[in-house]
Amino acid sequence: EADIYQTPRYLVIGTGKKITLECSQTMGHDKMYWYQQDPGMELHLIHYSYGVNSTEKGDLSSESTVSRIRTEHFPLTLESARPSHTSQYLCASSPPGRADTQYFGPGTRLTVL
Amino acid sequence: DAKTTQPPSMDCAEGRAANLPCNHSTISGNEYVYWYRQIHSQGPQYIIHGLKNNETNEMASLIITEDRKSSTLILPHATLRDTAVYYCIVRVGTTGTASKLTFGTGTRLQVTL
Numbered sequence: 001e002a003d004i005y006q007t008p009r010y011l012v013i014g015t016g017k018k019i020t021l022e023c024s025q026t027m028g029h030d031k032m033y034w035y036q037q038d039p040g041m042e043l044h045l046i047h048y049s050y051g052v053n054s055t056e057k058g059d060l061s062s063e064s065t066v067s068r069i070r071t072e073h074f075p076l077t078l079e080s081a082r083p084s085h086t087s088q089y090l091c092a093s094s095p096p097g098r099a100d101t102q103y104f105g106p107g108t109r110l111t112v113l
Numbered sequence: 114d115a116k117t118t119q120p121p122s123m124d125c126a127e128g129r130a131a132n133l134p135c136n137h138s139t140i141s142g143n144e145y146v147y148w149y150r151q152i153h154s155q156g157p158q159y160i161i162h163g164l165k166n167n168e169t170n171e172m173a174s175l176i177i178t179e180d181r182k183s184s185t186l187i188l189p190h191a192t193l194r195d196t197a198v199y200y201c202i203v204r205v206g207t208t209g210t211a212s213k214l215t216f217g218t219g220t221r222l223q224v225t226l
Contacts, residue, residue: 104156
């Protein structure tokens with residue numbers, strides 16, 4: 001069982017608010033990822049990290065930002081939420097040497113009104 | 114990455130073995146077969162992966178044909194909680210770099226009483 005956590009699980013917020021989605025893992029994994037997924041649709045990689053102080057943008061352009069100050073923590077921030085940001089955000093991590101074996105958190109379902 | 118083909122849906126009675134097939138006829142020698150599943154409204158879950166030998170873990174067994182052109186994921190005693198979309202992915206094993214997962218349409222497994 002993977003130990004990767006996301007909070008909050010559900011968030012409903014008004015346009016223009018700043019939000020931070022939390023993701024943490026206790027497995028000591030070096031690589032972490034943020035995906036965005038709409039219901040019934042494919043996963044889109046929006047950010048990833050090779051390790052502390054390393055962050056990269058994924059394939060899908062996103063107005064969010066991430067940071068990786070500690071190995072176990074990979075928060076995602078939206079400075080000014082808009083209705084187009086409504087989606088499910090999934091955090092994942094993978095152990096050293098096994099980038100294709102990714103363990104996912106439960107997700108945060110974000111609704112921006 | 115090699116293309117995979119899976120049936121769109123399958124049914125299985127609870128307690129029975131669920132055998133989910135995947136065709137990957139263009140697989141190359143250094144590509145692994147990975148299986149993930151996604152239960153409705155949850156993040157994807159890693160199940161198992163293999164290169165050419167059959168693999169078994171606490172969740173499932175993976176049977177890969179000798180020519181590696183197809184594989185079968187076996188859930189030995191399916192339960193209602195195994196109802197999910199199952200994805201077969203063929204990837205060159207990535208080690209040091211971060212890796213974006215791309216799922217196809219998968220097989221929707223419905224476990225019934």
